[in-house]
Amino acid sequence: MAAVNLRPDDDNSTLISHLYNPEIYTQMLPQQGTAEGNKPTKRRRRRSRAKEVAEAAAGLKKRKLSSEQVKLLEMNFGNEHKLETERKNRLASELGLDPSQVAIWFQNRRARWKNQKLEHQYSMLKKAHDSAVLQKTHLQSEIEKLKEQLAEAKNEIQKLVEVSERNRRWSVTMDDVQAAACWGEILMEEYEDVFYSMQENNYNEPVEWYLNYMYTNY
DNA sequence: CAATACTAATCC
DNA sequence: GGATTAGTATTG
Numbered sequence: 478m479a480a481v482n483l484r485p486d487d488d489n490s491t492l493i494s495h496l497y498n499p500e501i502y503t504q505m506l507p508q509q510g511t512a513e514g515n516k517p518t519k520r521r522r523r524r525s526r527a528k529e530v531a532e533a534a535a536g537l538k539k540r541k542l543s544s545e546q547v548k549l550l551e552m553n554f555g556n557e558h559k560l561e562t563e564r565k566n567r568l569a570s571e572l573g574l575d576p577s578q579v580a581i582w583f584q585n586r587r588a589r590w591k592n593q594k595l596e597h598q599y600s601m602l603k604k605a606h607d608s609a610v611l612q613k614t615h616l617q618s619e620i621e622k623l624k625e626q627l628a629e630a631k632n633e634i635q636k637l638v639e640v641s642e643r644n645r646r647w648s649v650t651m652d653d654v655q656a657a658a659c660w661g662e663i664l665m666e667e668y669e670d671v672f673y674s675m676q677e678n679n680y681n682e683p684v685e686w687y688l689n690y691m692y693t694n695y
Numbered sequence: 696c697a698a699t700a701c702t703a704a705t706c707c
Numbered sequence: 708g709g710a711t712t713a714g715t716a717t718t719g
Contacts, residue, residue: 540715541703581716584696589714 542582546572550579554586 542550553560553568560568560583569576 542714578715582714585715588697 542572542574542578546574550582550586554583554590558583558587558590 549572550568553564557564560580565576565579565583568574569579572579
């Protein structure tokens, strides 16, 4: 994975694209010396400082491009980021530059453009990431709310279960009804006897009847 | 082309 | 006045 800088202060203030801001000036600067054959053992071969100074004294070519030159180069870059030989030479003579300078400018510009693109993609990803994080917190609070509701509902269910349990214990079941009906029949049979004997013997006094009843049946 | 050297300009 | 920035150029 690429080493992504995640420092909190690494925000827009240090975006690479902001670094590119051509100034409006033209400088007469020393041209670089041609690379000579002295190869240092460690560092990369560098231009001869002595030669640069010498050429600066001679007042040779400018280093930084003028704003006019940059403007034209930018316009050309906007059309097509690649540079064919023909366009390169035309631009070079138009700008009074070496064709190699134009080529190098395009190369550097492409690098800058690539950085800008990456930067843009990064900011888009960051935006998406931030909103995802935000949504996550929203969803999490939603979860908490729903959990609370669920606990409440469970509580409610438990209460209802308890109530129905109580009701079941004290309610009349079908068995109860049948048992009662059975008893009723038995009693009715006995009552029939009682009624019958009451009518037969024409008892008016309950005690008298009762004694007679007990006597004749038991 | 990527990496980076180089350096004027600018910042702090 | 040293660190940083920005643009140009070189090297592999």
